[in-house]
Amino acid sequence: LAKTTQPISMDSYEGQEVNITCSHNNIATNDYITWYQQFPSQGPRFIIQGYKTKVTNEVASLFIPADRKSSTLSLPRVSLSDTAVYYCLVGEENTNAGKSTFGDGTTLTVKP
Amino acid sequence: DAMVIQNPRYQVTQFGKPVTLSCSQTLNHNVMYWYQQKSSQAPKLLFHYYDKDFNNEADTPDNFQSRRPNTSFCFLDIRSPGLGDAAMYLCATSRVTGTPSEQYFGPGTRLTVT
Numbered sequence: 001l002a003k004t005t006q007p008i009s010m011d012s013y014e015g016q017e018v019n020i021t022c023s024h025n026n027i028a029t030n031d032y033i034t035w036y037q038q039f040p041s042q043g044p045r046f047i048i049q050g051y052k053t054k055v056t057n058e059v060a061s062l063f064i065p066a067d068r069k070s071s072t073l074s075l076p077r078v079s080l081s082d083t084a085v086y087y088c089l090v091g092e093e094n095t096n097a098g099k100s101t102f103g104d105g106t107t108l109t110v111k112p
Numbered sequence: 113d114a115m116v117i118q119n120p121r122y123q124v125t126q127f128g129k130p131v132t133l134s135c136s137q138t139l140n141h142n143v144m145y146w147y148q149q150k151s152s153q154a155p156k157l158l159f160h161y162y163d164k165d166f167n168n169e170a171d172t173p174d175n176f177q178s179r180r181p182n183t184s185f186c187f188l189d190i191r192s193p194g195l196g197d198a199a200m201y202l203c204a205t206s207r208v209t210g211t212p213s214e215q216y217f218g219p220g221t222r223l224t225v226t
Contacts, residue, residue, distance in 0.1 A: 034214070036215075041200075041219075041220070041222075042217075042219060042220070043116075043202050043204065043217025043218050043219055043220050044155065044202075044204075044215075044217050045217065046214035046215065046216075049214065087154060087155075101157065102154035102155045102156070102157075103154060104153075104154055105154050
């Protein structure tokens with residue numbers, strides 16, 4: 001399984017764009033990159049998933065360079081409610097299920 | 113609207129007393145997972161079911177067992193809880209489509225061992 005490395009914590013202010021980078025140097029050809037958000041005392045919630053280049057949805061963008069050894073989650077104009085832990089996962093999510101492992105996560109604190 | 117339901121939300125058990133946590137889903141997903149999450153740590157996969165096919169992680173202690181009697185329900189049994197088993201237990205589901213799909217997590221059951 002590809003191991004991921006993320007910053008332990010990040011601080012930001014309301015209205016700013018936040019970029020969280022995840023390193024996954026030994027990502028395999030069939031691996032996808034998935035990001036989850038977790039609030040205290042809740043289960044993680046899917047944010048975005050990608051394989052290469054750029055993926056955008058209504059809440060975030062995911063940038064993946066050509067070598068796929070890293071990825072960057074971009075949160076536009078964060079608010080206080082975006083304070084949470086963000087996890088980067090790499091793996092074959094579902095061909096035989098459960099092959100993704102949660103990394104240590106990045107605690108994002110958004111300040112007013 | 114709840115899609116993955118976990119009961120109870122809080123469970124207190126005594127050291128060595130068996131306990132069962134339950135999870136149900138309304139999504140009709142093929143895969144159900146159990147994770148253990150200790151304070152300030154990432155979720156750790158214990159095992160998962162792909163339909164009726166049980167897949168145990170190599171480092172999951174024998175003390176943890178699981179049952180999936182049908183598509184909708186999955187149970188986590190802790191045969192002899194120790195103090196180190198106090199944690200949040202998360203159930204998740206996902207759909208097998210041939211390409212990776214997201215996991216849907218329940219709210220978790222917080223287990224306290226006294």
